[in-house]
Amino acid sequence: MNVQLPIRQVEKPWGKDVLPAPFVASEGERIGEIWFEPPAELPQLLVKYIFTSEKLSVQVHPSDAQTLAKGIGRQGKEECWFIIDAEPGATLGIGFNEDLTEDEMRAAALDGSIEGLMTWHAVKPGDFFYIPANTVHAIGIGVGLIEVQQNSDITYRLFDYGRPRELHLDEGMAVSRGEVYDLAKYHRYVPETGSHTLVEGPLFHLDQVEGMPGSSVAARYPDALLVIPREGVALVGGEPVAPGSCALAESLAHIEFAPDGICLIARPGA
Template sequence: MNAALPIRQVEKPWGKDVLPAPFKAPEGKRIGEIWFEPPAALPDLLVKYIFTSEKLSVQVHPSDAQTLAKGIGRQGKEECWFILAAEPGATLGIGFNAPISEEDMREAALDGSIEGLMTWHEVVPGDFFYIPANTVHAIGIGVSLIEVQQNSDITYRLYDYGRPRELHLEEGMAVSKGEVYDLAKWHKRVAAHATETLVDGPLFLLDQIEGRPSAEIAGRYPDALLVIPREGTVRVAGEAIGPGGCGLAAALEDVEFAENGVCLLARACAV
């Protein structure tokens, strides 16, 4: 079995026809997302690259508790974004400038003013944001990022800049929090070669490491994990995987790390 996860390119109206290396968009296609198919050993975690030439829709995701209460299983979605590249002035919309009621949020979604009520955070490479379920958010123009998320396809669009796509106001309003995003709690600025824990549960773990992981970080990954090279090539069960790839390792011992390489390590948590 190959260690490298299969890649799926996803067309999006806000995607790009020219992608950063090593990716290449098919001629005439606008690719917004590169998905790595979740392996059977780690089915609850999805890793993506996202590339934007236009703003994504204003959207929100439910929590596990909310989807379980609806009888559709554990389909909540929390996610995080690691900024790889950003054009000057590129932003992410996360939360609101001031608390907003459900009624006012609904009206703002209908008339398009919701975009102006959100907080748009200017970003640079190395910015990291965790997006809890129920957080209203949107990715702006000119951003390339890695997204690690719960493996769920439930997205409620609240506003889409007039694009002819379905909106989900009723479902979205039922789970949206009209709150200011807690930047101090959910944001980090990560140095290019830093070894740092980015997400410490409760749904998944995510660490950036340079070289081999420390004993402390290694102890967080006793079983199967995903390895996402950012700089340098790693070998997973003997198979070379470079930046732009994602590998499944049955155990950390199966991974050979480049001495000066930088990787992300990820796994889901049992809940």
């Protein structure tokens, strides 16, 4: 079994031509996303790094229930963002300043005012946000983050700052909630050290661990999992896995965590 997941660098109009180590953009490329190809053993999860020099589109994703109802299978997308870098003034747009009707959202998407109706949250390294399906959102300028998400490619763009890309207003309006984002429920600050549970199902689990996970964390990871080192090198099946990589482990027993290392670990829900 290959433990380190293959990396795919994805060009984006809002990406960066200079990436933080250990990533390198080839000359003339603007890389916005670093994807780790989901392994066959855990196809439900996708892990990415995202780096922005411009705002991403205002967008929304459907839920599993909505994609199943359309007959296209379990293709919903919930995701979370762990901020690892933020330039001065960096923000995330999540939800709205006040509740909007579908007609109000559609009109705002058409005339571009939707950006100003969204709530833009100032961010710093260590901020963590969970983004439920149906939440209208956008990532702002100067943000670096790790994204863990359901492995789905369904994104409905509502507004794209005049870029020549397709919008999906009918599909997007059908699944968008014109609501204020519940910051108290879905946001937290994660200290640089220590072990912290970030997401606990039902779609996936995500923890930050320092050193070897304790028994309460280990109980939630009985089988295969993904390992994303943040500080220090972990040995997965005897193979060193450094920051900037993501690896598949058959179980926690196949991982040797550095005593003072910091890793994210993730697995699908039930």
